[in-house]
Amino acid sequence: MDKLNKRFPIYSKMIGLYPAGYRKEYGRQILQTTADMLDNSVSSGSKARIWLKVAVDLPLNIAKQQIQYSGVYMKDTPSYIKTTSVISGLLLLPFFIALAANGLDKAINNHTLYNSWLWRRPVLGLWVLYLPLTAFLLAGASYLLYLIRHRRTSWLKRVLDVKHSWPVIIPAVIALGILFIIAFHDSVQCWVQTPTHLVTHMQQAWRCSVNNQSLPAFRKLL
Amino acid sequence: MKRTMNLLPQVSFSILMALSLKPRHGYEIMQQVQDDSLGKIKLGPGSLYTAIKQLKEDDYIEEVPDSDIRRRYYRLSKKGWDRLNGELEYFDKTMKIARQRKVFEAFLGSDLTWIS
Structure with a gap:
């Protein structure tokens, strides 16, 4: 050579x-x-x-x-992992489409969709909470099933070996991230109808949580 | 038994044809494929070995043991011969049908206005 x-x-x-x-x-x-x-x-x-x-x-x-x-x-990836990864991905799609649509509206028209039907219940609850939650549960359950079924190696090895399980780990992590952002988001915590101002409002979100305003906000969304 | 047969990609078929004469190394295969196709198929080294890898995985070709250290030689396996025969039989039948239907004469004698 x-x-x-x-x-x-x-x-x-x-x-x-x-x-x-x-x-x-x-x-x-x-x-x-x-x-x-x-x-x-x-x-x-x-x-x-x-x-x-x-x-x-x-x-x-x-x-x-x-x-x-x-x-x-x-x-070599089990078919249930492939199927659930696709379904979870599809469930997460509306969240990103809504954000992208809002971003485009902002960029082109200097306007937001906060007053549109997308940002009103029950549609808002669907793409912001229910779909990501379902995606997380589905991908998580599939991953757990994979860990339980492949008992030939130790638990730690199975958790670390993501060669076959990455298709469900990725949507699960993304869904968890969305839920985390939403849960700690100022708009959900204090309910000001702008639930996607990202985590830049963490301080405000924390204050809302300390003031015990988070539960009523979640109830509103649900 | 499988009733339908997916035809091999043209490059893979050409490589099998090139190896039907004798075992060859990469560059020889490349040249033979080019000659057989009257210069229409000019393989690059990347495409050649992508096709060789696939043919090896499908067990259509195999490496000649103890071949040149610098250049590995490939030959058709038993499965490869069967596959090549299958493909050629298909083409032979297709040619017979074409002759029966006088496709060539029709094509050459036609002003092809019906195509458009």
């Missing part, structure tokens, strides 16, 4: 972007084949054409292999 690495220092670095397993199996051969192509080309024009071809061919195939190798993990 040394000679080829020395001959093609940049190219061999680019081949390093392939997934490790693929690189180990085919990295040297890719370099060798390229060397053969260049050695058998006669003119500098044909050499340039070869490099042009490599420049187009290599990134496409690196991307293809990276996708395939990440897909290998998904191949």
Whole structure:
């Protein structure tokens, strides 16, 4: 590998972007084949054409292999994990769509959707609370099921080995984050009809909680 | 038994065809594929080994043991021969049907106005 690495220092670095397993199996051969192509080309024009071809061919195939190798993990992932991850993701979607719509409205019209039907109960409760909560419970239950079913290794190993469980861990964490933001958000705590002012209002939220205004606010939302 | 057969991608088929003559290493496969396709298929090294990897995973080709240290040689496996035969049989039948229907003559003699 040394000679080829020395001959093609940049190219061999680019081949390093392939997934490790693929690189180990085919990295040297890719370099060798390229060397053969260049050695058998006669003119500098044909050499340039070869490099042009490599420049187009290599990134496409690196991307293809990276996708395939990440897909290998998904191949062994239980189907209930895949299904619940998709459902949880879909349940979280309205939250982000509503925020994006509000952001766009602000950017384009210098206006907000706070007075629209999206920000009124029961629609507000649905995308801000019920859907993220359902997503969290669903993804969490799926993750727990995975931990219980795969008892071959210790609990700690199973928790740390996220190779198969990441599709449900990610939506669960996002859903929990949304619920956390909402729970500590000033608007929910004190109910001023603007529940997505993010955690920049933490101090105010804390004050509301200290003043014991959080429970009535949640009751309003529910 | 599987009743339907998904045809191989053109590059994979061409590689199997190239290896039907003798075991070859990467660059030789590339050249043979280019020759067989009359220059229409020009593989880059990345595409070549992506296809080789897939063919190896499907057990259609295998590495020749103790081949050159610098260049690995590949050959068709038993399954690969069967697959190549299956593909060629399909093409052969398709050609027969095309001849029966005189597709080529119709195509060459037509002014193709019906296409548009």
